[in-house]
Amino acid sequence: MNAIRSLCLAGLLLIVSGLGLSRSHASPQGAPPPNPAPGGAAQESPTAKLTPDDIANGKQIFAAQCAGCHGFDGSGQLGPNLHGVLARRGDAGIFAAVRNGTGAMPPVMSLNDQRVWQVVGFVRTLGDTGPVEAAKGDxxxxxxxxxxxxxxxxxxxxxxxxxxxxxxxxxxxxxxxxxxxxxxxxxxxxPPAGYALVRVVSKDGHETTGIRVSEDTFTIVLRDVGGHFYSFDKPKLKTIEPQPGQTVxxxxxxxxxxxxxxxxxxxxxxxxxx
Ligand code: HEC
Ligand code: HEC
Structure with a gap:
């Protein structure tokens, strides 16, 4: 695994589902989310033990790791609105969404369990109200x-x-x-992660522009507007230029x-x- 690959993880998951290939499930990281104790009294959720400092940390983590997709106020951007998610999923469900990923959301690998619980504590404070936006057209x-x-x-x-x-x-x-x-x-x-346009020029002067499907140390794979795939050996390329702001x-x-x-x-x- 190289750095580029992991950076592209979010995009790859979106693309792979877009291509209709079956996507291997990310293995759960860390401790499994706590379930209610079988039979006996419901086990206390780890969020019950969070201090105001923990929640403040959770807010910072949210701003750094989640706001890019969910908005700073949790009302949604690239990802959905999170107001009301507590009622739908519960503490353990929010924890699992972050730890294991959910649907088009990749798992958040860089946080240990304690920090995931802090961010769950912050998501709880969003409550049910807040800016819920409904589409107004027909x-x-x-x-x-x-x-x-x-x-x-x-x-x-x-x-x-x-x-x-x-x-x-x-x-x-x-x-x-x-x-x-x-x-x-x-x-x-x-553009959604994974749809960045890239232009490559081979050493013999051929140009190709397409969506970057994957890239590692030796190869880069592009897909053009017609849906055709092109795989290039990097040593044979003169330039590889991202085309920020451009899209098909x-x-x-x-x-x-x-x-x-x-x-x-x-x-x-x-x-x-x-
Ligand atoms: C790369 C963008 C991205 C990042 C970063 C991200 N999310 Fe998400 N998240 C999504 C998308 C997209 C969904 C919707 C998944 C689906 O249903 O397809 C989602 C869904 C969720 C859900 C479930 C919502 C529901 O209504 O069931 C929760 C909870 C959540 N995210 C919390 C977080 C938290 C907390 C973080 C930061 C630690 C985070 N997300 C980081 C994109 C992201
Ligand atoms: C020529 C091909 C083409 C046409 C036509 C096209 N799209 Fe797209 N669309 C794309 C590509 C490629 C992407 C990936 C993102 C990017 O390149 O900006 C995209 C992305 C999207 C997204 C974002 C998806 C996401 O995961 O966030 C939406 C929504 C969308 N298109 C809707 C539409 C609608 C609605 C129309 C017609 C009014 C349309 N597109 C016409 C090629 C097209």
Missing amino acids: PEKGKTVYDANGCVVCHAIGMTGGGVGPQLTTIGRSRPPKYFYEFLRDPGKN MPSYGNLSATDMDNLVAYLSSLKGAQ
């Missing part, structure tokens, strides 16, 4: 906008659609509405406000078959 009309704008060429929902961009089958579960508004207007500004996903900033609201409502409604 999802059915949004599907028409989706169909009319060629999204299906690059994105699959269920079994239908292309594979250049990530699958959107359950995107409404993992991204809040405000992410869609920002992303659709300016997709290059903050077109900007949809020219949609009318109503179309945009409806499209966001449609995307937010995509939560997978249940």
Whole structure:
């Protein structure tokens, strides 16, 4: 494992699920989350022992390790809103989500159990209220906008659609509405991890631009807009240049406000078959 690989972990997990390959489950790290004691009185959750200092530490850890995806106030950005998650998952469920990962969220490897409990303590303080954002458009009309704008060429929902961009089958579960508004207007500004565009030039002058699928010391694999994969031996390349701010996903900033609201409502409604 090299550093680049681990940096790309989040992206790889997203891509692998996008390609429909089965993804090996990350092995749980550290102690398993505590279960209620079998039969007897419910065991006290480790969060009951947290001091105000622990919660303050948890807040700092959240700002450093979670806010990039969940927002500083926990109201969601690349990842979902966490207000109300305590009621849904309980202490042990939040702990497990952080320790083992959940859905499109990679496990957080860099924290020991004590620090994960501190961050769980902070997530508890978010409570149920707070800024919960609901999509304001009409999802059915949004599907028409989706169909009319060629999204299906690059994105699959269920079994239908292309594979250049990530699958959107359950995107409404993992991204809040405000992410869609920002992303659709300016997709290059903050592409999801793993979709960075890279341009390589071989020593004999051939250029290829594509999404970086994987990279290690000796090879880099790119995928172009057509979905074709290219593997390069690094020693044969003259340059490897990331293209920050560029993406193959077109900007949809020219949609009318109503179309945009409806499209966001449609995307937010995509939560997978249940
Ligand atoms: C790389 C982005 C990313 C980072 C970093 C991240 N998360 Fe997440 N998180 C997500 C995504 C995406 C989901 C939604 C997963 C799904 O259901 O597909 C999620 C889901 C969760 C959930 C479950 C939410 C629910 O409604 O069930 C919890 C709890 C959570 N994250 C807590 C955290 C905490 C605490 C941290 C920091 C220690 C953290 N996350 C770091 C992206 C991230
Ligand atoms: C030419 C191919 C292409 C078309 C057309 C396209 N996309 Fe994308 N889309 C991508 C790629 C590639 C990504 C990955 C991120 C990036 O490159 O910025 C992406 C990312 C996304 C994401 C972010 C997914 C995530 O995990 O955060 C959403 C949402 C999205 N597209 C929705 C749409 C919608 C809605 C349309 C139509 C209005 C559309 N896309 C049209 C290629 C496309």
